[in-house]
Amino acid sequence: MNPSKFFNYLQRFFFFFFALMLANQSLAADVKTLEIGATAPDFSLPGTDGKTYTLKSFASAKVLVVIFSCNHCPTAQAYEDRMIAITKDYKAKGVAVAVVSPNDPKAVALDELGYSDMGDSFAEMKIRYKEKNYNFPYLYDGETEKMSRAYGPIATPHVFIFDKERKLQYVGRLDASEKPGSANAEDTRNAIDALLAGKPVAVPKTKTFGCSVKWSEKSDWAVKAPSVWAKEPVNLEVIDDAGIKALLKNDTDKVRLINVWATWCGPCVTELPEFVEINRMYRRRDFEFITLSADKPDKKDKAHEMLKKMQASAKNYIYSSEDKYKLIEAIDPQWQGALPYTLLIEPGGKVAYRTQGSIEPQKMKKMIVEKVGRYY
DSSP, X not given: OOHHHHHHHHHHHHHHHHHHHHHHHHHHTTOOOOOTTOBOOOOEEEBTTSOEEEGGGXXXXXXXXXXXXXXXXXXHHHTHHHHHHHHHHHGGGTEEEEEEEOOXXXXXXXXXXXXXXXXXXXXXXXXXXXXXXXXXXXXXXXXXXXXXXXXXXOEESEEEEEOTTOBEEEEEOSOSOOSTTSOOOHXXXXXXXXHHTTOOOSSOBOOOOSEEOOOGGGOHHHHHHHHHHTXXXXXXXXXXXXXXXXXXXXXXXXXXXXXXXXXXXXXXXHHHHHHHHHHHHHTTSSEEEEEEEOSOGGGHHHHHHHHHHTTOOSEEEEESOSOHHHHHHHHOTTOOSOSOEEEEEOTTSOEEEEEESOOOHHHHHHHHHHHHOSOO
């Protein structure tokens, strides 16, 4: 790994770590985590499967595992498969698992979604539930957060394990290693095994690491962010064939998304806000968004005004020639000429995706995050 890339990773880690510490400190006075021995508070929450769940929904379970998690958090995503495995391995033994999203989706800003292809809304939870084929109820508490405040998770994921009498016997992490494949939720499994054997949990409380819970009143940045982004400068530069060739070569360590558009192209203008949103989500990652206007060079001011209106503060170019067929060949010989045209290019120049016409935003986000990674 080159020193520049290593430094960027180090910066991200410490930014996340200190932000988490500050968030947890501020929440300590507001939300208190249940103590060992406490009775499980009741709840009534909608599930992504269309059902409503309460504490009584799990009455027959010998052990109840409640995990607070969410869609967007990279740590939560790193543990998804382990949650699925726990549910599968212990279902026949009388163990029930319920996963709850405590986050208010309005408290999550776009630039906090850099490790995901979706946010924490109930609609997006339904998508994630189906895509990952969850074998546990995935419950939404982002509207009132009443249940989450009663339990007191500080991060996602955060595990609460209750015995047959619904007394809390374990609270903390799934295991001590976030990287997928490096651990198997040993702390959680040890607690479950002890309770099934009628024994006390050897280590009933552990610390947990992850994204801070996005409580509704902690939405300052999500509210302020749009006005801050609106003030970012929007530039437009002229580019020639050699410049386009360099863009396509992508001699960087970033995934590069290029959108060819024009002010006279209705679908182009309509979808530009989608690209602006994508850029705001992933620009802190190894990702770069570039627009290339197919307008005539003498329409540069018009194109620039449109980009400013759309707050497109990425790298923006306009082709130096009026010859559109020359532009087509410079961009991609496979392109038939219709706008908009979009390319997703991996480091080194490999085209991972190309499409003539409008993109599917959700599909595009998923492709990008699979390239740049969902985990730390």
